[in-house]
Amino acid sequence: MLPSLKVLLLTSCQLNNSPDSLVHSNLTSLETLDISFNLAPKRLAPNWFWGLTSLKLLDISWSQFSGPIPDEIGNMTSMVELYLSHNNLVGMIPSNLKKLCNLETLFxxxxxxxGSITE
Structure with missing residues (x-):
């Protein structure tokens, strides 16, 4: 679909549902995904954007996401900035967050x- 796309900004677009997966959209070069301020409740599905391993910035803040953070977050090893604040997540901070060795910013x-972030 868009294999050269590096930045996708969907901030405040009133998204009220999400695709089953962005991985199948051939966004293999995507480095920035911002879907913040989309106030429609939705569950964080393991197959949605967690397979985008080239992402360096993911912002899902202020979007009323619910449920636990999927373990697949550990596959996003290129991640530098991760913004999860102001959502309705549940559970513990995933232990495999430590796999994000390039992570510099975590909100x-x-x-x-x-929970706590362990080394």
């Missing part, structure tokens, strides 16, 4: 999750 305040 998880008021996200609904708890």
């Amino acid at each position: 998880i305040h008021d996200a609904g999750i708890n």
Whole structure:
């Protein structure tokens, strides 16, 4: 579909549903995905954007996402900035977050999750 696309900004677009998966959209070069401020409740599905391993920035803040953070987050090893704040997430901070060795910025305040970040 768009194999050369590097930045996709869908901030405040009133998205009220999400595709089953972005991986099948051939967004293999995507480095920035911002879907913040889309206030329609939705569950974080493991197959949605977690397979986009080239992502360096993911912002899903203020989007009323719910449920646990999928374990697939550990596959996003290129991630530098991750914004999860102001959602309705549940559970613990995933232990495989430690696999994100390039991560420099992590915003998880008021996200609904708890726990500690281990090395």
